[in-house]
Amino acid sequence: MAQVSYLFKEVSLPQLKAACSGCSLKELCLPVGLGTDEIAELESFIHRGRAAKKGEYLYRAEAPFTSLYAVKAGCFKTSVISEDGREQVTGFHMSGEIIGMDAISTERHTCSAIALEDSEICEIPFVQLEELCRKIPALQRHFYKVMSREIVRDHGVMLLLGNMKAEERLAAFLLNLSQRFQSRGYSPRAFHLRMTREEIGSFLGMKLETVSRIFSRFQDERLIRVSNREIELLDMLRLKQLLNGCSSK
Amino acid sequence: MAQVSYLFKEVSLPQLKAACSGCSLKELCLPVGLGTDEIAELESFIHRGRAAKKGEYLYRAEAPFTSLYAVKAGCFKTSVISEDGREQVTGFHMSGEIIGMDAISTERHTCSAIALEDSEICEIPFVQLEELCRKIPALQRHFYKVMSREIVRDHGVMLLLGNMKAEERLAAFLLNLSQRFQSRGYSPRAFHLRMTREEIGSFLGMKLETVSRIFSRFQDERLIRVSNREIELLDMLRLKQLLNGCSSK
DNA sequence: TTGACGGTTTGATGTGGATCAAACGTACCG
DNA sequence: CGGTACGTTTGATCCACATCAAACCGTCAA
Numbered sequence: 001m002a003q004v005s006y007l008f009k010e011v012s013l014p015q016l017k018a019a020c021s022g023c024s025l026k027e028l029c030l031p032v033g034l035g036t037d038e039i040a041e042l043e044s045f046i047h048r049g050r051a052a053k054k055g056e057y058l059y060r061a062e063a064p065f066t067s068l069y070a071v072k073a074g075c076f077k078t079s080v081i082s083e084d085g086r087e088q089v090t091g092f093h094m095s096g097e098i099i100g101m102d103a104i105s106t107e108r109h110t111c112s113a114i115a116l117e118d119s120e121i122c123e124i125p126f127v128q129l130e131e132l133c134r135k136i137p138a139l140q141r142h143f144y145k146v147m148s149r150e151i152v153r154d155h156g157v158m159l160l161l162g163n164m165k166a167e168e169r170l171a172a173f174l175l176n177l178s179q180r181f182q183s184r185g186y187s188p189r190a191f192h193l194r195m196t197r198e199e200i201g202s203f204l205g206m207k208l209e210t211v212s213r214i215f216s217r218f219q220d221e222r223l224i225r226v227s228n229r230e231i232e233l234l235d236m237l238r239l240k241q242l243l244n245g246c247s248s249k
Numbered sequence: 250m251a252q253v254s255y256l257f258k259e260v261s262l263p264q265l266k267a268a269c270s271g272c273s274l275k276e277l278c279l280p281v282g283l284g285t286d287e288i289a290e291l292e293s294f295i296h297r298g299r300a301a302k303k304g305e306y307l308y309r310a311e312a313p314f315t316s317l318y319a320v321k322a323g324c325f326k327t328s329v330i331s332e333d334g335r336e337q338v339t340g341f342h343m344s345g346e347i348i349g350m351d352a353i354s355t356e357r358h359t360c361s362a363i364a365l366e367d368s369e370i371c372e373i374p375f376v377q378l379e380e381l382c383r384k385i386p387a388l389q390r391h392f393y394k395v396m397s398r399e400i401v402r403d404h405g406v407m408l409l410l411g412n413m414k415a416e417e418r419l420a421a422f423l424l425n426l427s428q429r430f431q432s433r434g435y436s437p438r439a440f441h442l443r444m445t446r447e448e449i450g451s452f453l454g455m456k457l458e459t460v461s462r463i464f465s466r467f468q469d470e471r472l473i474r475v476s477n478r479e480i481e482l483l484d485m486l487r488l489k490q491l492l493n494g495c496s497s498k
Numbered sequence: 499t500t501g502a503c504g505g506t507t508t509g510a511t512g513t514g515g516a517t518c519a520a521a522c523g524t525a526c527c528g
Numbered sequence: 529c530g531g532t533a534c535g536t537t538t539g540a541t542c543c544a545c546a547t548c549a550a551a552c553c554g555t556c557a558a
Contacts, residue, residue: 080404084493088408102404104397111404130390134383141379147396148353154403155329155351155360159337161410162454166515196535205411210515212537228524228536244333415545445505456546461507477506477554 038136047123048072058099058113058121065103067123071095074119075194079202080111089203091153092116092195094180098124101147116194161205164243169204170214171242174224178233189236193229287385296372297321307348307362307370314352316372320344323368324443328451329360338452340402341365341444343429347373350396365443410454413492418453419463420491423473427482438485442478 034042049072052058058069058076071093078099079089090111093099103109104126133140160169182188193200197208197215204211218224223239225232233239283291298321301307307318307325320342327348328338339360342348352358353375382389409418431437442449446457446464453460467473472488474481482488 080408082408082412082493086408086412088404088411090404090407101397102400105394105401110401130386130393134386134389137379137383140383144379144396145354147393147400148350150400151351151396151403152354152359154400154407155337155339158339158403158406158410159329159331159335161407162337162451163331163335197537198535202411207516208536209517209538213515216537244331446507447505457506458508458547459545462545465507 034136034139038132038139042132042139045125045128047125050121050123052076052115052119052121054115054117054119056115058115059103059109060112061109063109065100065107065109065126067125068098068100068129069113070098070122070124072120072122074121075116076113076119077116077195077199077203078111078113087202089199090157092177092199092203095184098146101150116199166204166206166210167214167217168243169206170200170211170218171239173200173204174231174233175236175239175243177231178236188233190230190232193231283385283388287381287388291381291388294374294377295319296374299370299372301325301364301368301370303364303366303368305364307364308352308358309361310358312358314349314356314358314375316374317347317349317378318362319347319371319373321369321371323370324365325362325368326365326444326448326452327360327362336451338448339406341426341448341452344433347395350399365448415453415455415459416463416466417492418455419449419460419467420488422449422453423480423482424485424488424492426480427485437482439479439481442480 047067052074061081073095076093076099077089078091078093079087081087091099093113099113100109102111129143133143160172164172177191177193178188181191195203197211201208201211215224215226219226223233223235223242225234296316301323310330322344325342325348326338327340327342328336330336340348342362348362349358351360378392382392409421413421426440426442427437430440444452446460450457450460464473464475468475472482472484472491474483
């Protein structure tokens with residue numbers, strides 16, 4: 001059962017949900033231009049089906065780097081810790097996303113990855129991926145794009161943290177999650193948050209009380225419905241307007 | 250005059266200043282493991298010596314991607330613009346740094362790069378770099394590391410923007426510049442800022458008035474001396490302590 | 499020299515979000 | 529079942545930084 005190659009294509013296609021559930025993946029690999037043999041080779045060295053229980057570290061900062069990890073199912077947070085112990089969540093990662101790329105530069109992990117729910121991951125030994133990239137230009141290109149996309153994402157977070165106010169950040173966060181659930185074939189309107197208010201706050205640069213207050217405010221304004229970690233987006237249009245400095249400006 | 254290969258090694262060595270001024274670079278390339286032929290090939294397709302005047306765009310967001318750029322001399326800022334027109338400076342880039350990697354993912358630039366002073370850059374056509382990476386594993390690995398380092402840097406900025414207060418951010422900023430000047434063979438104690446207070450503020454997520462006020466406060470406290478854009482770090486130790494939540498905490 | 503302009507400093511005031519504190523809900527576990 | 533722990537909500541207060549405003553300075557061009 002060839003189940004991992006989908007990780008090497010763009011993760012924004014609706015078919016991805018099907019891919020995850022284990023059907024034939026050949027067509028999903030075509031965008032990368034891999035043939036059957038090449039898929040086989042890729043899968044020969046990927047360690048599949050490793051499980052991580054909720055709360056478990058996938059890797060810790062400082063640990064020596066050997067592999068990248070592809071989230072196969074579930075959800076992870078990655079975070080960096082400053083010298084004086086402050087945590088900054090750098091991202092939430094769901095199925096189809098590759099994490100650990102920060103570790104390539106120093107050959108040690110610079111952030112930690114923790115499972116937010118019971119999850120499954122694929123381990124991708126880096127040296128072997130590198131070698132295969134040399135043989136398969138399309139795979140090489142694809143992997144460069146994956147790394148580049150992470151840089152673009154980080155720039156987006158910098159914009160969010162540097163320029164937006166709490167309300168806007170939270171709207172952006174919800175819309176981002178919505179879109180990612182949608183691209184995985186789930187409802188973009190209603191979903192379950194895997195992370196605590198504190199983790200959301202750490203990611204968005206605000207305190208957990210502020211996250212809670214703004215959720216409540218959004219609910220009062222009929223923008224969303226919150227019940228615990230269940231979120232329903234009632235008015236995505238207005239949420240988007242909130243992002244772009246209301247209607248004018 | 251082989252003058253560009255140094256861009257493909259770690260930029261943290263003191264010899265780099267010498268490298269920039271144009272002496273033989275062979276030894277500087279050894280860390281990447283390139284032979285003479287390979288250096289020649291690398292340099293065969295790199296367009297060297299392109300100049301950019303102060304204020305000039307090196308590339309603009311949305312422009313199609315063809316090349317990465319290595320800063321040979323001078324200084325650039327890169328910035329993203331949100332849909333509603335807010336600018337976030339994502340970085341300041343000096344000699345030896347490679348910019349444009351964000352564009353690989355979508356094959357369009359996602360940020361703009363502007364020269365902060367008269368500068369020189371090398372243009373590196375991406376397809377040819379890719380091809381050479383396939384032939385030279387050490388170069389491939391090195392380029393992965395360059396991209397990874399950018400991700401690590403971005404995570405550091407996220408920590409700064411998400412967790413630190415204005416004073417700490419500015420201290421971190423000055424110390425970071427200091428270190429980068431030092432690694433290029435310049436004084437880590439005194440240097441010239443190439444960017445305006447507003448650009449610093451945009452990068453650090455604060456207003457230009459706040460930047461100015463904190464510079465003044467640092468000066469009052471004998472931490473630094475500021476005169477216009479000339480900076481002198483008088484007490485680097487205390488600046489570092491400022492970073493790590495003062496002495497205690 | 500004069501002016502204009504972009505950048506910087508400094509002051510006065512306002513406010514968004516942090517902090518402190520308490521009560522409440524939910525889930526897990528003996 | 530009841531208790532403990534963890535996460536969440538909500539209120540009251542405070543403060544860091546934004547905003548608004550004015551003066552100042554260095555540079556360049558006429």
